[in-house]
Amino acid sequence: MSVRGPLALDEVDRIAALANLALTEEERALFARQLADVLTYAEEILQVDTAGVAPTAHVLDEDSQLREDAAVPCLPRDRALANAPDPAPGAGFFRVPRVIGG
């Protein structure tokens, strides 16, 4: 695997769609080049012999201990909704554009 030169624009578009970003034309071209720069640099790690080496996802040396599953007070609904751009506090919902139908 090797990145040479800028990423193809359809590759940038595919990643942007996965990341839920609507990029401008300018950003598409910029990221095509900059992501390739970083990935090319990062390919340095491909030389490292990692045969049989376990991946590190976290550095905790103790087993995580789950707390007791006890009910405790939580945020009141009106405060949880207070920062929403389009809350429906009476109904207790976050309002969003239509998802199905039309």
Place this chain on the structure above:
Amino acid sequence: MMHTWTARTIRDRVADGAVSATEVCRALLDRIHALNPHLNAFLSIAERDALARAAEVDRNRAAWADRPLLGVPIAIKDNISTQGLRTSAASRMLERYTPAYDATVIRRLLDAGAVIIGKTNCDEFAMGSSNENSAFGPVKNPWDTTRMPGGSSGGSAAAVAAGLVPIALGSDTGGSIRQPAALCGIVGLKPTYGRVSRYGLLAFGSSLDQIGPLTRTAEDAALVTSVLAGHDPADATSARRDVPDYATSLTASSFSGTGSGAPRIGVPRALLAEGLDEDVRASILGALAALERDGATLVDVDLPHARYAVPVYYLVATAEASSNLARYDGVRYTSRALLSSTDDLTSMYRRTRDEFFGAEVKRRIMLGTYVLSAGYYDAYYLKSQQVRTLIRRDYDRAFESVDAVAMPTSPLPALRLGERVHDPLQMYLLDVFTVSANLTGHPAISVPCGQTRDRLPIGLQLVGRAFDESRLLQLAHHIERTQPWPALAPDLQPLASKS
């Protein structure tokens, strides 16, 4: 002169009634008003709440006299949740976001008698090494306002260095406490992963993030770390370990002769061979020679995988960030793009994120999404996690024979504003010495160890064994008492008199 007082001094004087918390708070607020227009270190100044809180401290002085931070004004990086006080993470995405709850560290500071005085500027969502990624303008370095303060906790570092507060909290995902501390000439501690609760910290890289203090003295860092540390049921990754009284452990000098108590300090000479500013190299070698004269033993250590730390870090951290930042989608957190009747849910997400995230945040989300995506996961993400294991093993091996590993915090002193802003990769390379401690979880401290010929601060970094913050603080305290550098402060009189 209250702006030169350490947290310890303020606490003692408030506790014995020599000064009121209100007087201290008022004096620092006045200084913030005079200097912040020049430094842009604060995004929010909590004037009314801070004065009300200081008055509360004064009313309860007798009953609270043993509280470790009684009446001490503290600034908080703007990615740490403060109930009722705007927490923007220096992003337009959260420009109007006011948390409904406090981070655990905020509760602990308040329980210790502290006064929260405001929120400090940073790189957007803590992504950056220069503070130039703030949506609200860069912070200026108090030593030279044409230069950046480092990042991402640049506002916290500038505020402490300029005497606006004795203590500020930062967060450190790849050096974001230590690097700005070094470039602003103060102390910055990244505790061991799990030492301090992350509950209420706006997540960036969840396996890397830690909250920690920026202070002008090792003693103040010790004082506040004892308050911050400890298990929190709200953070499953916080460690169930007792918290030492770090300030008391400072007096147990690690330099009592050359016996078994003398520290053994590892020096990774191969890492210092290239890419270092000459003044930085000279200062680091000078600081190490001074430690050796004082009884420390210097030991060459080999960290063969350290050279891969930057690429590993930028693959792991961006992958975690792409997941953590998925929550900012226009539904819950204040900002949403103006929609037309043809927009559906997906286009709302996409337009909101494009409009309200800055360029660096988008770049990292893109990179992280790329390395996690089908076809690249094994080559980039899994591989980087394997190399992460090898970097940890290097350090574990070094700590079999040394108490701490020493190196520069930053390869260069503070850059001029704009110097690298258009080249992300060159900016990432500034993190070469700091990212390893996040990948391995070890605690690390930056302590002032000199200045360049242009009078810019230089920081020495010491990385310690897991949960051995005491040793790092002792070493920093020793350097502070034996070297002239920590006593130096930037001259802000010209700025103060301009306003």
